[in-house]
Amino acid sequence: EAGVAQSPRYKIIEKRQSVAFWCNPISGHATLYWYQQILGQGPKLLIQFQNNGVVDDSQLPKDRFSAERLKGVDSTLKIQPAKLEDSAVYLCASSLAGGRPDTQYFGPGTRLTVL
Amino acid sequence: AQSVAQPEDQVNVAEGNPLTVKCTYSVSGNPYLFWYVQYPNRGLQFLLKYITGDNLVKGSYGFEAEFNKSQTSFHLKKPSALVSDSALYFCAVRGSNDYKLSFGAGTTVTVRA
Numbered sequence: 522e523a524g525v526a527q528s529p530r531y532k533i534i535e536k537r538q539s540v541a542f543w544c545n546p547i548s549g550h551a552t553l554y555w556y557q558q559i560l561g562q563g564p565k566l567l568i569q570f571q572n573n574g575v576v577d578d579s580q581l582p583k584d585r586f587s588a589e590r591l592k593g594v595d596s597t598l599k600i601q602p603a604k605l606e607d608s609a610v611y612l613c614a615s616s617l618a619g620g621r622p623d624t625q626y627f628g629p630g631t632r633l634t635v636l
Numbered sequence: 637a638q639s640v641a642q643p644e645d646q647v648n649v650a651e652g653n654p655l656t657v658k659c660t661y662s663v664s665g666n667p668y669l670f671w672y673v674q675y676p677n678r679g680l681q682f683l684l685k686y687i688t689g690d691n692l693v694k695g696s697y698g699f700e701a702e703f704n705k706s707q708t709s710f711h712l713k714k715p716s717a718l719v720s721d722s723a724l725y726f727c728a729v730r731g732s733n734d735y736k737l738s739f740g741a742g743t744t745v746t747v748r749a
Binding site for chain 1 (some may be wrong): 672682726740
């Protein structure tokens with residue numbers, strides 16, 4: 522079974538530029554998550570989708586971050602404009618149905634460096 | 637609000653010795669508890685979870701964890717550590733009243749040969 526795919530793996534941009542990350546979840550997984558992992562910290566949930574609807578985006582900085590999952594499969598996360606503090610690893614995860622006991626499976630992440 | 641504490645930033649053990657990584661949690665409702673491992677430049681890899689039932693949960697690569705409700709703990713254990721177990725370990729919790737999975741800050745495990 523193929524795992525969660527993410528691209529690019531690494532991205533370096535200057536502040537105020539924009540950037541986009543892509544995620545393809547495990548086939549058949551209805552729920553998709555984007556996390557931000559700052560160095561030395563655990564992952565923090567940015568947004569959770571159930572199919573193509575948003576379940577939770579309470580920790581997404583909506584003035585600069587946006588995410589979509591138009592067809593209920595793959596998803597993109599965008600940052601515009603980027604700030605220095607956005608330097609982090611952005612992890613995508615998916616789970617079967619989003620129920621509370623569900624296991625989330627993570628992709629390899631995208632390491633973003635903002636200069 | 638739910639939270640996870642991993643009181644040790646680092647754990648160092650010799651190969652062949654027992655390994656324990658500590659985790660305590662705070663959550664409303666019943667807890668769903670998870671352990672993940674992260675190798676350098678890799679995503680998080682699922683090890684095991686506790687949902688209900690037997691307090692001792694067995695997972696991948698010889699790891700197990702014990703749920704202790706009275707102490708609100710979910711410590712990860714391995715009877716005999718390997719050098720290849722050296723990695724960053726995360727404990728996570730989700731309450732029965734919450735959709736969000738909350739992670740601890742992580743514990744770096746180093747197993748020396």
